[in-house]
Amino acid sequence: MLSESARQRIDQEVAKYPPEQKQSAVIAALSIVQQEQGWVSPEAQQAVADHLGMPPIAVHEVVTFYNMFNTRPVGRFKLNVCTNLPCALSGGGTAAQYLSEKLGVALGETTPDGVFTLQESECLGACGDAPALLVNDRRLCSFMRAERLDALVDELRAEAAKGGTQ
Numbered sequence: 001m002l003s004e005s006a007r008q009r010i011d012q013e014v015a016k017y018p019p020e021q022k023q024s025a026v027i028a029a030l031s032i033v034q035q036e037q038g039w040v041s042p043e044a045q046q047a048v049a050d051h052l053g054m055p056p057i058a059v060h061e062v063v064t065f066y067n068m069f070n071t072r073p074v075g076r077f078k079l080n081v082c083t084n085l086p087c088a089l090s091g092g093g094t095a096a097q098y099l100s101e102k103l104g105v106a107l108g109e110t111t112p113d114g115v116f117t118l119q120e121s122e123c124l125g126a127c128g129d130a131p132a133l134l135v136n137d138r139r140l141c142s143f144m145r146a147e148r149l150d151a152l153v154d155e156l157r158a159e160a161a162k163g164g165t166q
């Protein structure tokens with residue numbers, strides 16, 4: 001379930017901690033698995049647990065606590081729209097609804113072409129820039145009202161057509 005390359009990378013992370021604290025590398029290990037496989041399947045969670053000597057339920061708790069881990073396959077671009085209170089008061093819900101209608105998918109769904117997955121997100125730490133949105137857990141986008149959402153979707157569609165990711 002873990003590739004040789006993933007094992008090597010995880011072991012590099014494990015080496016940063018004392019031997020009896022291998023579990024401290026769990027987030028790094030899960031990130032490596034997700035980078036490689038696109039999501040963290042139950043089998044991958046088990047493999048990480050075995051590799052780090054952790055109870056599988058402890059790994060599962062980490063996977064389900066952090067929004068960045070995908071518990072099922074996602075599209076090429078995962079759009080996490082913040083709908084927590086500060087964003088909600090400044091158009092977060094409206095942004096999520098706008099994207100839902102524009103992409104033709106409900107929150108939590110992936111477009112049939114596999115390009116976009118739309119999700120609600122917890123606070124992204126950018127409350128003053130609401131509505132805030134995160135692309136693929138890395139690119140933070142601010143003030144995402146209709147015009148900027150249109151531009152972002154166009155940009156990402158063009159990127160997908162070229163075969164790239166962000």
Ligand code: FES
Nearest residue numbers: 082087124126127
């Ligand atoms: S509430 Fe949306 S970024 Fe904080």
